[in-house]
Amino acid sequence: MSIFEQLANRDQVFEFLTPVASPVDVRHGPILYMEDVSVSFDGFKAINNLNLTIDDGELRCIIGPNGAGKTTMMDIITGKTRPDNGSVWFGSRHNLLRMNEPDIATLGIGRKFQKPTVFEALTVFENLELAMAADKRILPTLTAIMKPEYRERIDEILEMIGLQALRDKPAGILSHGQKQWLEIGMLLMQKPRLLLVDEPVAGMTEQEMERTAELLTSLAGKQSVVVVEHDMGFVRSIARKVTVLHQGSVLAEGTMDQVSNDPDVIKVYLGEEA
Amino acid sequence: MATSQTWLLRPFQERSTQLFLGVLFAALVVVTFLHLFMPEDSALHVSAYTVTLLGKYLCYALLAVAVDLVWGYLGILSLGHGAFFALGGYAMGMYLMRQIGDRGVYGDPVLPDFMVFLNWQELPWYWQGFDMAWFAFIMVLLAPGLLALVFGFLAFRSRVTGVYLSIITQALTFALMLAFFRNEMGFGGNNGLTDFKDILGFDLRSDATRLGLFLATGIALAVGYVVCRAIVTSKLGRVSVACRDAEARTRFLGYRVERVQLIVFVVSAMLAGVAGALYVPQVGIINPSEFSPLFSIEIVVWVALGGRATLYGAVIGALLVNYAKTVFTGIMPDAWLFALGALFVLVTVFLPKGIAGLLQKRRQKDDDQPGAQEATA
Numbered sequence: 001m002s003i004f005e006q007l008a009n010r011d012q013v014f015e016f017l018t019p020v021a022s023p024v025d026v027r028h029g030p031i032l033y034m035e036d037v038s039v040s041f042d043g044f045k046a047i048n049n050l051n052l053t054i055d056d057g058e059l060r061c062i063i064g065p066n067g068a069g070k071t072t073m074m075d076i077i078t079g080k081t082r083p084d085n086g087s088v089w090f091g092s093r094h095n096l097l098r099m100n101e102p103d104i105a106t107l108g109i110g111r112k113f114q115k116p117t118v119f120e121a122l123t124v125f126e127n128l129e130l131a132m133a134a135d136k137r138i139l140p141t142l143t144a145i146m147k148p149e150y151r152e153r154i155d156e157i158l159e160m161i162g163l164q165a166l167r168d169k170p171a172g173i174l175s176h177g178q179k180q181w182l183e184i185g186m187l188l189m190q191k192p193r194l195l196l197v198d199e200p201v202a203g204m205t206e207q208e209m210e211r212t213a214e215l216l217t218s219l220a221g222k223q224s225v226v227v228v229e230h231d232m233g234f235v236r237s238i239a240r241k242v243t244v245l246h247q248g249s250v251l252a253e254g255t256m257d258q259v260s261n262d263p264d265v266i267k268v269y270l271g272e273e274a
Numbered sequence: 275m276a277t278s279q280t281w282l283l284r285p286f287q288e289r290s291t292q293l294f295l296g297v298l299f300a301a302l303v304v305v306t307f308l309h310l311f312m313p314e315d316s317a318l319h320v321s322a323y324t325v326t327l328l329g330k331y332l333c334y335a336l337l338a339v340a341v342d343l344v345w346g347y348l349g350i351l352s353l354g355h356g357a358f359f360a361l362g363g364y365a366m367g368m369y370l371m372r373q374i375g376d377r378g379v380y381g382d383p384v385l386p387d388f389m390v391f392l393n394w395q396e397l398p399w400y401w402q403g404f405d406m407a408w409f410a411f412i413m414v415l416l417a418p419g420l421l422a423l424v425f426g427f428l429a430f431r432s433r434v435t436g437v438y439l440s441i442i443t444q445a446l447t448f449a450l451m452l453a454f455f456r457n458e459m460g461f462g463g464n465n466g467l468t469d470f471k472d473i474l475g476f477d478l479r480s481d482a483t484r485l486g487l488f489l490a491t492g493i494a495l496a497v498g499y500v501v502c503r504a505i506v507t508s509k510l511g512r513v514s515v516a517c518r519d520a521e522a523r524t525r526f527l528g529y530r531v532e533r534v535q536l537i538v539f540v541v542s543a544m545l546a547g548v549a550g551a552l553y554v555p556q557v558g559i560i561n562p563s564e565f566s567p568l569f570s571i572e573i574v575v576w577v578a579l580g581g582r583a584t585l586y587g588a589v590i591g592a593l594l595v596n597y598a599k600t601v602f603t604g605i606m607p608d609a610w611l612f613a614l615g616a617l618f619v620l621v622t623v624f625l626p627k628g629i630a631g632l633l634q635k636r637r638q639k640d641d642d643q644p645g646a647q648e649a650t651a
Contacts, residue, residue: 078526105528117523119516126512136528138537143281144509190527 008214024091024108024193026056031194031224037076037086038248046072047083048248054194059220061235062228064245065268070228071114073245074196078111079104090194106136110192114199116179120172124163124182127171128154131186154189160215161185177208184215194224201234213238285503294586295496302492309485322481326556329488331596333553336495338576338588340545343502345574346583347511348538349518350435354443355546356570357450358418360560362547364454365417367467367560368401369410370478374471387469388462398460407474414551415544422543423536430532430539435521444567451565466561473555484556491552495589498545502585505538514538515583575618581630590629 024031032054039047047069054060064070075081076088079101088096096104105111119127132150134140158164161181166174171182180200187195200216201209209231217238219225229235235242235256242259244251252262259265285291305320305328312319337359344350376383380390384397403409425446429439457463476483505511516524517531525531554560563569572595580591595617602610621628627635 080522101525102528102530105526111526113523117520119512119519119523121515121519122512129509130512130516130524130529131527136530138510138530138533141513141529141534142505142508142510186527 004211004214008218025093026091028092029055030089031056031058031091032077032226033087033089033092034073034077035087037073037083037088039072039076039081039083045248047076050086050245050249052243052250054224054226056193057221057224059217059225059238059240060227061239061242062226062245063230063232063235063242064251067247068245069248070245071198072248074111074198074228077104077196078109102136105190108191108193109196110187110190110194111196112180112183112187112198112200114202116176116183118171118174118179118182118186120170122171123168124158124171124174125154125167127182128157128185128189131189133189133191157185157188160188176203177205180204180208180212184212188219192223195219195226197225197227199229200227201229201231209234210237281508282500282504284507285500288503288507290584290586291500291503294499294589298492298496298499302489306485306489309481322484325481325488326484327600329484329491329556330553331593332488332491332495333549333556334573334576334596335589335592336491336498336549336552337546337573338580338592339495339498339502339585340542340549341573342577342580342582342585342588343505343545344539344542345577346585346588347506347514347518348535350535350539351437351440351574352443352539352542353440353567353570353574354445354447355542355573356567357443357447357565358422358543358546359550359553360447360450360454360562360564361418361421362414362550363554363560363564364461364467364550365404365410365413365547366551366554367470368404368413368461369407370470370473370555371467372401372405373473374469377471378469386462386467388457388465389460392457394460401460411551414547418543418547418550419540422540426536426539430535433532444570447565447570448567451562451567454562454565462561464562466559467554468559468561470555470558478555478558487552487556491556494548494552498548499585499589501541502545505541506585510534510538572614575614577628579617579621579625579628581628581632584628584630584634587628587630594629 030053032052034050034052037047037050038045050069050073052073062070062073072081076083077096079096079099082097090096090104090107090109094107099107119130122130129146129150132153134144155164155167158167161184163174163178163182163185166178171179174182180203184197184200187197197216201212204212213234216225216227227235227238239256241254242256243253244259244262244265246264246268251268252259252265254262305325308318308320309322309325314321337355340358341352341355344352344355371386374386378387378390380387382390385394389397404413425443429442434442453459454461454466455464461467470478472478473483473487476486478484506514513524513529513534516527516529517534521531550560550564573592576591576595577588578591579595580589581587595614598613598617599610602613625631
């Protein structure tokens with residue numbers, strides 16, 4: 001039985017997927033709450049009164065034409081861009097607008113970039129080592145030692161993303177698809193509560209795409225996953241709930257069937273494809 | 275992968291560090307032996323002049339290691355490391371000036387000659403304390419460290435990186451050069467500090483003191499090398515490389531990139547300060563020309579020639595270029611800068627990984643897989 005079939009088995013709970021005791025308060029349901037968020041660059045409104053709620057454990061797909069504000073939205077959530085107004089909450093306790101990128105990452109929001117970004121000069125193993133949830137201040141990092149249990153966890157993830165054979169090779173030699181996988185593996189090492197995944201299957205083969213879909217669906221439930229994607233086939237294969245962005249605000253929300261029948265959506269986005 | 279549990283001991287388990295320390299100490303012993311026990315008329319005798327020259331090279335080597343730490347591993351191309359070197363040198367110079375006491379030309383027991391000449395009545399406040407060796411030696415670390423801390427804090431917090439940072443570092447050292455040229459600054463103006471008599475009670479002109487300084491420099495280089503090696507083989511070293519190659523990714527993993535940059539930058543500046551402090555008593559003078567942007571660029575050329583991100587490459591580069599400089603400026607002084615420029619161009623084009631890259635390639639030839647090479651290309 002391949003590892004991906006194992007992953008697709010929803011009954012199985014991997015140890016590393018159990019979230020660590022986190023201070024994030026999700027008793028009220030949503031893990032991410034964005035209200036009236038706006039941001040403009042030189043007068044251009046990239047995000048315009050955006051309202052978005054992601055429930056704990058949800059797998060949400062976000063689609064929208066180019067320039068709809070998808071990446072800007074991720075920048076706001078991860079602290080890279082500050083909105084002009086509005087509020088962004090992680091659970092009902094953490095105001096993300098008051099935190100910087102490392103704090104937000106430590107709190108449990110992991111982000112995968114559009115272009116696969118791994119540390120090419122370091123080995124696959126070292127990439128995962130750096131991503132591991134740990135004390136990331138300077139002194140503990142300087143004196144950090146590789147404990148057997150860390151090694152086990154890294155090997156576990158290595159197996160899951162299918163890169164055991166390349167464990168001690170520099171990440172720079174990996175293929176495009178393998179880098180995407182390594183990056184997802186790095187996110188999992190962080191033990192995040194919320195995963196933001198920007199175009200995970202761009203440049204992947206059909207087969208790799210299928211594996212990615214299986215992995216992402218298996219993560220949902222344990223973690224909340226937000227996927228931004230252009231590939232409609234891929235979205236259809238994983239999505240339960242889809243949000244359509246257009247000109248910086250939400251145009252429609254619902255199941256794939258609902259949104260693809262929405263006349264507004266057909267006009268601005270799906271219409272172009274049909 | 276090294277397996278030692280203590281980060282400071284990890285370098286000693288590496289072959290490259292063992293080899294480096296072995297060669298360095300062997301060289302120190304051989305030079306000492308040839309200097310002390312070979313008759314002066316023997317061809318193998320190493321004169322005091324040569325010992326001091328070698329000591330100067332070792333100072334440069336330590337400075338190159340400091341630059342390699344920030345450039346090779348952190349991706350920060352500092353074109354202003356000469357400033358930290360010179361500050362360390364000035365701290366040492368001030369101590370040596372105060373040691374002169376009333377043996378100066380004007381015989382003032384407290385004021386250095388240039389202050390008497392400028393009609394200064396009392397010692398400026400920032401010269402206080404430099405008559406004590408321990409205070410001066412702390413300042414050797416503290417002055418460059420503090421400058422790096424303030425400068426780095428401002429630069430890294432505003433996320434200034436790449437070529438912009440290089441330009442600011444260049445401007446920093448240039449500004450300091452102009453400032454130190456001014457007589458009102460109280461550092462001897464364009465003459466700098468010179469005419470030193472003794473250090474820690476030892477006569478600076480005696481051969482034994484010169485040999486002692488040479489050996490001290492060798493030991494400082496060894497310690498500096500091991501400290502840098504310990505940093506780069508630790509997890510912090512891997513995080514530095516991560517900052518160098520994908521800063522945003524590192525930030526989203528939860529590391530405070532600007533703090534990593536700051537701490538490594540400060541460590542590097544302090545090492546440069548130590549190199550400067552050991553340099554001054556050996557050459558006998560410190561003046562604002564050490565702040566010149568050209569000198570800082572030269573350091574970068576040493577590191578590029580030796581090979582970045584190896585540390586030992588920086589040492590090789592510093593020794594080779596400076597030896598070439600000594601030889602070249604002896605034969606035809608005007609051509610040196612052209613030779614240096616040509617060297618830099620040739621290395622960049624034909625040896626992008628420097629001499630160290632050449633050594634590594636030879637070692638890896640046997641066990642390298644051709645497939646892996648293609649994928650990187």
